[in-house]
């Protein structure tokens with residue numbers, strides 16, 4: 001299986017190259033040349049396999065330049081011992097037809113663990129094949145969840161160093177503590193004076209600085225990226241949608257008319273994985289794309305116009321506060337019939353004018369495949385409250401956006417097919433908003449808030465979050481934007 005760039009389909013690379021480099025040289029994203037197909041027989045065989053073996057089966061279809069031993073090592077390393085009960089993606093039910101796919105049982109309690117636990121293995125294996133054994137240096141700019149999940153994933157992985165930059169005042173207290181207390185010999189965490197965009201811009205500048213790259217290579221190092229456009233993050237996300245469908249089949253449910261999938265969306269990575277699962281043969285009828293008040297994707301699905309020139313809102317579901325959904329480029333490529341020139345022109349419009357409009361044929365395809373909906377913070381809180389009252393089931397703010405939009409979809413269309421709703425974070429990661437949604441007073445002391453949420457709802461605080469109560473802060477350095485080069489030098493011990 002080869003991969004091509006969305007902006008130049010003559011740029012053909014191996015899976016190792018796609019993962020080690022992350023992005024193509026013309027700025028495009030790597031996509032598989034074709035998607036492997038699963039048939040009824042495959043699904044039946046998968047029924048009897050563990051999550052690890054299902055993952056191995058899917059990875060083998062996509063990573064054809066990895067040996068079976070390499071895939072075995074990557075998958076076991078990622079999914080054995082890191083998730084509650086070694087079940088990375090269990091499901092709960094809200095009534096007969098609604099299945100909640102809980103993707104937050106990993107070390108940082110958000111769905112990003114499913115990809116970032118395995119990415120370090122995939123990346124070091126890939127780098128070994130295409131980068132001649134140089135040490136991989138991962139630079140991350142984060143507004144919270146990605147940084148911690150990447151730190152946990154890369155912690156003490158041989159031949160890697162990871163440096164995470166976060167805005168000093170732009171992450172939640174719990175997220176800051178999660179990162180500042182990170183263990184490991186190869187991890188470096190730096191607060192910066194500025195906002196997330198400042199961190200992101202500076203990281204991109206360092207990443208593409210040829211003099212700096214030369215210096216790294218003299219020290220037998222090279223930069224790599226762990227962000228969500230890396231194919232090594234998408235592939236593991238396809239696995240849990242296939243696995244969830246197979247789990248539903250195993251219960252004997254009647255799925256002969258197909259299923260729907262609803263995903264709370266930011267960068268369009270998670271829902272894109274569901275789209276790929278559909279193309280591979282999982283009988284998904286509708287992909288329901290749920291946004292918070294930053295409803296750039298809702299408007300795109302409904303009008304065919306992507307317009308980022310709009311107000312940016314800070315919401316109670318911060319991991320979806322985003323106006324440029326990078327992974328959408330892969331959908332555009334597919335729906336345009338792999339028209340690389342057209343995709344490049346749309347993305348060029350986006351960077352020049354902040355906006356693009358797709359042609360009529362693509363609009364029609366998108367409205368057949370997707371439903372787009374959004375909800376604001378009040379509706380999010382009401383949904384948390386309602387879901388707990390009705391089912392005794394506690395959800396976080398991001399999952400609540402999905403549940404709310406799914407309900408709107410069902411009311412509008414009457415479509416009652418079995419649905420999988422992706423639950424992307426533990427409610428304890430956003431304990432303040434969740435507790436307030438239940439109508440309770442929120443304490444200034446973040447640990448009291450956790451305890452109160454646990455008392456009231458009779459649910460357990462996940463261990464990784466409870467452990468923060470006694471965590472030791474290791475990283476306290478704060479850098480100015482101009483000083484981020486020095487932060488990298490200092491972290492890597494070079495000058």
Ligand SMILES: *Cc1c(COP(=O)(O)O)cnc(C)c1O
Pocket residue numbers: 110111112145228264265266267268269270271319320398424425
């Ligand atoms: C990152 C994130 C999302 C959005 O996922 P995308 O793949 O960017 O669409 C949703 N919920 C949570 C909790 C997240 O951390």
